[in-house]
Amino acid sequence: MRTSIATVSLSGSLTEKLTAASRAGFDGVEIFENDLLASPLTPEEIRARCADLGLTIDLYQPMRDVEGLPAEEFARAVRRARHKFELTRRLGADTVLVCSSVSPLAVDDDDLVAGQLARLAGAAREHGVRLAYEALAWGRHVSTWDHAWRVVRNADHPALGTCLDSFHILSRARGPEDLEGIEDIPGDKIFFLQLADAPLLAMDVLQWSRHYRCFPGQGGFDLAGLLRRVLRAGYTGPLSLEVFNDVFRQSEAGPTAVDARRSLLTLQESVGLAAPPAPAPPTGVAFTELVTTDAAPVAAVLGALGFTRTARHRGKPVDLWECGEARILVNTGPAGRREGTRLAAVGLESPDPSGAARRAEALLAPVLPRRRAPGDAPLEAVAAPDGTELFLCATGRPGLPDWRADFEAAQPPTGTEPRAGTEPGAGAVRRVDHLSLTQPWHQFDEAALFHRAVLGLRPQESVDVADPYGLLRSRAVSTDDGAVRIVLTVGAAPVDDTAHTQHIALAVDDVVAAARALRAAGGTLLPIPANYHDDLAARFEFADGELEAYRELGILYDRDAHGEFRHCYTRTVGRVFFELVQRDGGHRGYGAANAPVRLAAQHAARGLTGG
Numbered sequence: 076m077r078t079s080i081a082t083v084s085l086s087g088s089l090t091e092k093l094t095a096a097s098r099a100g101f102d103g104v105e106i107f108e109n110d111l112l113a114s115p116l117t118p119e120e121i122r123a124r125c126a127d128l129g130l131t132i133d134l135y136q137p138m139r140d141v142e143g144l145p146a147e148e149f150a151r152a153v154r155r156a157r158h159k160f161e162l163t164r165r166l167g168a169d170t171v172l173v174c175s176s177v178s179p180l181a182v183d184d185d186d187l188v189a190g191q192l193a194r195l196a197g198a199a200r201e202h203g204v205r206l207a208y209e210a211l212a213w214g215r216h217v218s219t220w221d222h223a224w225r226v227v228r229n230a231d232h233p234a235l236g237t238c239l240d241s242f243h244i245l246s247r248a249r250g251p252e253d254l255e256g257i258e259d260i261p262g263d264k265i266f267f268l269q270l271a272d273a274p275l276l277a278m279d280v281l282q283w284s285r286h287y288r289c290f291p292g293q294g295g296f297d298l299a300g301l302l303r304r305v306l307r308a309g310y311t312g313p314l315s316l317e318v319f320n321d322v323f324r325q326s327e328a329g330p331t332a333v334d335a336r337r338s339l340l341t342l343q344e345s346v347g348l349a350a351p352p353a354p355a356p357p358t359g360v361a362f363t364e365l366v367t368t369d370a371a372p373v374a375a376v377l378g379a380l381g382f383t384r385t386a387r388h389r390g391k392p393v394d395l396w397e398c399g400e401a402r403i404l405v406n407t408g409p410a411g412r413r414e415g416t417r418l419a420a421v422g423l424e425s426p427d428p429s430g431a432a433r434r435a436e437a438l439l440a441p442v443l444p445r446r447r448a449p450g451d452a453p454l455e456a457v458a459a460p461d462g463t464e465l466f467l468c469a470t471g472r473p474g475l476p477d478w479r480a481d482f483e484a485a486q487p488p489t490g491t492e493p494r495a496g497t498e499p500g501a502g503a504v505r506r507v508d509h510l511s512l513t514q515p516w517h518q519f520d521e522a523a524l525f526h527r528a529v530l531g532l533r534p535q536e537s538v539d540v541a542d543p544y545g546l547l548r549s550r551a552v553s554t555d556d557g558a559v560r561i562v563l564t565v566g567a568a569p570v571d572d573t574a575h576t577q578h579i580a581l582a583v584d585d586v587v588a589a590a591r592a593l594r595a596a597g598g599t600l601l602p603i604p605a606n607y608h609d610d611l612a613a614r615f616e617f618a619d620g621e622l623e624a625y626r627e628l629g630i631l632y633d634r635d636a637h638g639e640f641r642h643c644y645t646r647t648v649g650r651v652f653f654e655l656v657q658r659d660g661g662h663r664g665y666g667a668a669n670a671p672v673r674l675a676a677q678h679a680a681r682g683l684t685g686g
């Protein structure tokens with residue numbers, strides 16, 4: 076089916092919006108009135124611009140407060156409407172959207188509304204256009220899809236149909252019973268379908284709609300369920316995104332349009348209207364790559380965590396450090412990169428690297444060159460919205476390129492013995508428990524959708540985390556078995572350095588032993604205030620000596636219905652720090668309850684070191 080996007084969903088000038096919609100692959104646009112009024116282009120020029128860009132204009136909108144009016148008011152409304160109909164014709168569009176009235180003058184009289192809509196439709200037809208009547212969820216008298224449809228049916232005019240808008244429908248639906256009957260509307264009387272999702276918020280519906288709409292799959296509505304009903308009704312018009320969102324209004328139109336199309340493709344896939352290569356969810360973390368201009372502190376932390384440098388890249392200044400199944404690449408080149416230390420790439424074990432890359436490509440993810448340098452193993456890689464490079468790996472799988480082929484065993488440097496003070500095994504790092512990646516503030520919803528749609532990870536609920544200097548939002552995406560867990564985090568505004576951290580959480584069997592071993596090897600743990608442990612003592616019962624060990628080492632504790640979570644943190648190097656995690660009994664969380672204390676402790680630690 077054809078895809079379309081309302082210009083109100085994108086930022087910038089009308090020209091910028093049209094260009095972004097076209098580049099992202101949309102077939103058409105809805106022109107929002109303000110975008111036209113503010114444009115220096117004539118309607119004919121807008122029409123020509125769209126044609127040049129390969130876009131049709133599928134809708135002009137909105138017309139407001141034109142129905143259910145006293146006679147004199149209605150006569151004025153018809154005059155206004157004729158101007159809009161003519162404009163719509165000049166744009167080369169054939170449909171004008173009419174929102175249900177919010178005017179205090181509007182009368183609660185369905186027959187009057189139907190009669191006036193029929194007269195407006197008659198006038199519209201004289202200009203070669205038709206009217207799509209949409210119930211705003213806050214309409215004065217008409218506020219539900221079935222009410223709008225009843226009026227349209229009773230008006231019985233060929234140039235009058237209804238416009239279904241998923242936000243207005245689903246924001247008011249108490250359950251599937253409120254959607255029953257959509258599939259019985261004659262398909263050719265559904266003149267238009269607007270799609271928007273939204274997070275499930277308990278708030279005034281107008282504010283909710285105007286500020287919090289998001290692209291399908293980024294909120295809590297069952298868009299696929301609604302779309303199936305509309306398709307069953309026989310609707311054949313465009314699938315059009317109409318998203319009012321404060322963040323998108325401030326973000327670059329190009330990436331937003333790509334995010335929008337990815338969302339729509341994923342929705343189309345879920346109802347059988349598109350068939351990108353099937354998802355091949357990752358089965359583990361092959362490696363994490365840190366890029367640093369300051370290798371010594373990174374090596375010191377990794378050494379204290381029990382990692383050993385086992386191999387070096389054949390052609391680049393990249394070291395492989397390993398401990399258990401956890402592998403970390405430390406990249407110290409090329410010179411002139413951004414200062415500091417950051418997590419630049421993640422290798423994900425993929426059951427089908429090329430299939431996963433083809434899916435990513437079909438869902439508009441930037442696919443990176445397979446070889447980064449001559450001689451490198453040809454690895455499939457895509458870029459996440461935040462720029463993190465995601466390599467799709469087949470470690471040790473015969474017949475497929477192995478990233479390790481680029482590495483040769485390192486000569487153990489003299490004097491680096493295995494970490495001092497470790498009883499083998501007790502606190503040893505086993506593997507990566509999770510990665511936590513701070514997203515640019517305007518890409519949080521996009522990131523969650525990307526990881527779900529492109530990688531096949533399942534998003535969990537989003538949680539708010541208080542930071543002393545702001546509020547973070549955090550949302551985990553993971554495989555069902557927990558083999559890959561990524562926590563996406565974002566600050567409420569452009570973030571400072573601390574909020575912009577990334578971290579690697581390492582799974583251990585015994586976090587107390589791991590923390591002691593780290594200290595014995597010269598590592599530093601993030602100190603946690605005594606008040607926190609006093610509070611823990613009041614909330615939980617611990618075995619003798621347990622809490623004392625947590626106090627001493629800065630270990631945090633959490634519990635859910637499934638099990639327990641014990642964790643502590645290293646110092647931060649550049650943007651990166653490490654967490655040691657003991658996850659027992661199938662605990663599903665990430666220590667979100669402890670995050671405010673951790674964030675405050677990190678701010679305090681930064682103050683102390685002045686860095």
Ligand SMILES: O=C(O)c1ccc(O)c(O)c1
Nearest residue numbers: 137174209240284285317
């Ligand atoms: O918020 C509004 O006014 C508005 C306008 C036009 C629409 O199609 C809509 O869904 C909402």
Ligand SMILES: [Mg+2]
Nearest residue numbers: 209240269317
């Ligand atoms: Mg709408």
